[in-house]
Amino acid sequence: MSFFTDANLARAREIVARYPSPKSAILPLAHLAQDQHGWLSPEAMEQIAELTGVTPAQVFGTCSFYTMFKLRPCGRLVVSVCTNVSCLVTGGPEILDHLERRYALDPDVTVEEVECIAACGGAPAMQVNYEFHERLTPELAEDVVDAYKRGALAPRTVSGARAGGAA
Amino acid sequence: MSVEERRIVTRRLHERPEDSWTIDGALASGAYRVWREVLRTGDPAAVQEQVRLSGLRGRGGAGFPTAQKWSFLPEGRYPRYLVVNGDEGEPSTFKDRMLVERDPHQLVEGIAIASYAIGCNLAFVYLRGEFALGYERLTQAIADARSHGFLGRDVLGSGFDLDVVVHRGAGAYICGEETALIESLEGERGMPRIRPPFPAVEGLYAKPTVVNNVETLSTLPHIVEMGGEEYAKLGVNRSTGTRIFSVSGHVKRPGNYEVELGVTFRDLVFGLAGGIRDDRAVKFFIPGGASSQWLTGSDEHLDAPLDMDFVQQTYGVMLGSGAVMVFDDTTDPLLVAWRLAKFFAHESCGKCTPCREGTGWIEKVLYRMAHGMGRPEDLDLLFDVGDNISPGVVNAPFTQTTICPLGPSVVSSIASLHRYFRDEVQARVGVSA
Numbered sequence: 001m002s003f004f005t006d007a008n009l010a011r012a013r014e015i016v017a018r019y020p021s022p023k024s025a026i027l028p029l030a031h032l033a034q035d036q037h038g039w040l041s042p043e044a045m046e047q048i049a050e051l052t053g054v055t056p057a058q059v060f061g062t063c064s065f066y067t068m069f070k071l072r073p074c075g076r077l078v079v080s081v082c083t084n085v086s087c088l089v090t091g092g093p094e095i096l097d098h099l100e101r102r103y104a105l106d107p108d109v110t111v112e113e114v115e116c117i118a119a120c121g122g123a124p125a126m127q128v129n130y131e132f133h134e135r136l137t138p139e140l141a142e143d144v145v146d147a148y149k150r151g152a153l154a155p156r157t158v159s160g161a162r163a164g165g166a167a
Numbered sequence: 168m169s170v171e172e173r174r175i176v177t178r179r180l181h182e183r184p185e186d187s188w189t190i191d192g193a194l195a196s197g198a199y200r201v202w203r204e205v206l207r208t209g210d211p212a213a214v215q216e217q218v219r220l221s222g223l224r225g226r227g228g229a230g231f232p233t234a235q236k237w238s239f240l241p242e243g244r245y246p247r248y249l250v251v252n253g254d255e256g257e258p259s260t261f262k263d264r265m266l267v268e269r270d271p272h273q274l275v276e277g278i279a280i281a282s283y284a285i286g287c288n289l290a291f292v293y294l295r296g297e298f299a300l301g302y303e304r305l306t307q308a309i310a311d312a313r314s315h316g317f318l319g320r321d322v323l324g325s326g327f328d329l330d331v332v333v334h335r336g337a338g339a340y341i342c343g344e345e346t347a348l349i350e351s352l353e354g355e356r357g358m359p360r361i362r363p364p365f366p367a368v369e370g371l372y373a374k375p376t377v378v379n380n381v382e383t384l385s386t387l388p389h390i391v392e393m394g395g396e397e398y399a400k401l402g403v404n405r406s407t408g409t410r411i412f413s414v415s416g417h418v419k420r421p422g423n424y425e426v427e428l429g430v431t432f433r434d435l436v437f438g439l440a441g442g443i444r445d446d447r448a449v450k451f452f453i454p455g456g457a458s459s460q461w462l463t464g465s466d467e468h469l470d471a472p473l474d475m476d477f478v479q480q481t482y483g484v485m486l487g488s489g490a491v492m493v494f495d496d497t498t499d500p501l502l503v504a505w506r507l508a509k510f511f512a513h514e515s516c517g518k519c520t521p522c523r524e525g526t527g528w529i530e531k532v533l534y535r536m537a538h539g540m541g542r543p544e545d546l547d548l549l550f551d552v553g554d555n556i557s558p559g560v561v562n563a564p565f566t567q568t569t570i571c572p573l574g575p576s577v578v579s580s581i582a583s584l585h586r587y588f589r590d591e592v593q594a595r596v597g598v599s600a
């Protein structure tokens with residue numbers, strides 16, 4: 001059973017071929033898997049191992065190092081709120097607190113605290129599926145998340161690809 | 168305070184806000200002209216010489232002379248790789264994201280010129296995983312450059328081949344460190360390597376490798392166009408040219424400002440960034456990213472020139488990644504120090520014990536100090552833990568017991584608290600001055 005769809009399998013092979021060593025494709029393939037499936041499942045890691053010529057344990061060993069890879073199912077919207085210092089002093093923690101409470105019981109939404117996302121010029125800032133949103137207040141941040149929930153804003157995948165876009 | 172920006176690397180993105188990232192917009196404002204000329208002239212050594220004359224120093228943090236770094240590549244050993252550092256994770260730095268999102272063709276042109284100069288036919292851009300829009304624009308830019316013949320086989324009939332692969336990271340600050348970046352690019356956990364061997368000798372796939380920052384490479388077309396000597400007339404002393412400074416925190420107009428090196432922090436903070444919100448005073452600022460030691464709102468510090476060597480030698484701080492975080496007089500320095508320690512504790516890769524354990528300890532102690540639970544002995548305790556990571560502490564981050572400078576970076580805040588806010592900190596933990 002292939003984890004990747006036919007289209008993604010072809011894409012995966014093309015990604016592996018970009019590198020002098022197939023193992024280099026582990027990160028891009030893990031992103032591709034998340035684009036397809038919404039998180040990085042054991043089945044995905046098994047096929048990534050096969051495609052890159054390593055063991056599934058090695059894929060897990062690599063991927064578990066990186067915060068963008070979700071090793072358990074998560075919401076279809078990943079809301080990443082920055083609380084590093086430029087956001088700390090402009091209201092980031094208040095936004096995080098508000099969104100964590102507001103969406104605590106919402107299976108669609110996973111709220112996470114993240115380090116500086118290089119949007120400090122528009123602090124406080126957050127990303128929703130890696131789309132930037134800046135100059136927020138708790139209310140504005142909630143409006144943004146709700147706009148995605150309603151479909152008024154079209155979300156990227158949980159690895160940040162535009163729907164149908166390439167990894 | 169009538170300083171103005173000196174826009175070289177940020178010129179196109181300001182002049183063409185509507186389409187600077189597209190191939191048409193970029194070509195209309197002169198993209199790839201220099202690349203064409205470099206190939207026509209056909210002399211890699213001449214490019215290296217212009218870069219040497221320019222005095223260009225890396226914009227990624229360490230400020231190492233670019234031409235000198237290239238010269239470490241061992242002669243005659245191929246393939247060799249150029250790896251572009253677009254991981255930009257240093258807190259409060261946001262210039263590389265802007266350059267990738269808004270002028271990817273300038274970066275591609277810089278990559279092409281550098282690759283030609285050092286004899287590389289396959290370059291990699293390690294782009295921070297969170298930069299989804301940047302990834303789209305850069306991959307599109309590379310595809311468009313290829314279809315216009317600026318990349319690929321036999322570029323513009325010169326016989327030179329060049330391909331560029333964009334590789335997304337996945338959320339790990341340490342992958343900005345060049346050897347961790349190489350590990351990550353090879354499909355491993357991003358853990359720094361012990362040097363030597365240095366990447367120039369044994370880097371990606373154990374081949375000679377140059378790692379350069381996005382802004383460094385984006386500057387190259389301009390250096391070649393102006394000529395190294397002309398470029399070197401800009402700036403001050405060994406800090407030549409312009410740099411982009413990311414100014415954030417309590418300023419009225421946070422943002423990226425490209426200035427000639429040698430202007431002052433005051434020019435940046437009060438001139439370009441509009442001063443402090445509610446017209447308050449500066450309590451302190453962090454001049455070079457989270458890893459740097461701090462400076463205060465004193466006239467002496469605000470009037471210090473943006474000169475990499477001067478601020479290093481005079482105040483022990485660095486211009487680093489060009490991030491200037493500004494804090495007004497309502498700010499609790501302990502809270503800032505704690506949050507930075509939390510960052511380093513979270514991002515420690517865990518390979519060295521003093522960093523893995525020490526960053527966590529320091530975070531816990533600073534947390535209680537910042538939240539009204541500090542103890543009289545806490546400042547000494549911080550020094551003790553800090554001393555295990557960076558012996559001497561106040562000299563941090565220039566001594567280390569660790570493989571990479573991440574661990575010692577956590578000590579910068581402690582040294583700064585000690586130097587500038589000792590009485591305030593002691594009062595908070597119940598020690599009278």
Ligand SMILES: Cc1cc2nc3c(=O)[nH]c(=O)nc-3n(C[C@H](O)[C@H](O)[C@H](O)COP(=O)(O)O)c2cc1C
Pocket residue numbers: 224225226227228229230231233236252253254255256257340341342343344345346378379380381383384571572573
């Ligand atoms: C912990 C750590 C993080 C770093 N992060 C970055 C980064 O995000 N971007 C960058 O260009 N350099 C970063 N550097 C510096 C790189 O190791 C390297 O010096 C730089 O990319 C070289 O490019 P340059 O010579 O053009 O500056 C980091 C260094 C350390 C120790």
Ligand code: SF4
Pocket residue numbers: 341358359514515516517518519520522523569570571572573574575
């Ligand atoms: S100093 Fe810290 S981040 Fe650097 S290699 Fe050691 S454990 Fe890893």
Ligand code: FES
Pocket residue numbers: 082083084085086087088115116117118119120123124125258259260
């Ligand atoms: S500190 Fe929040 S985006 Fe940089």
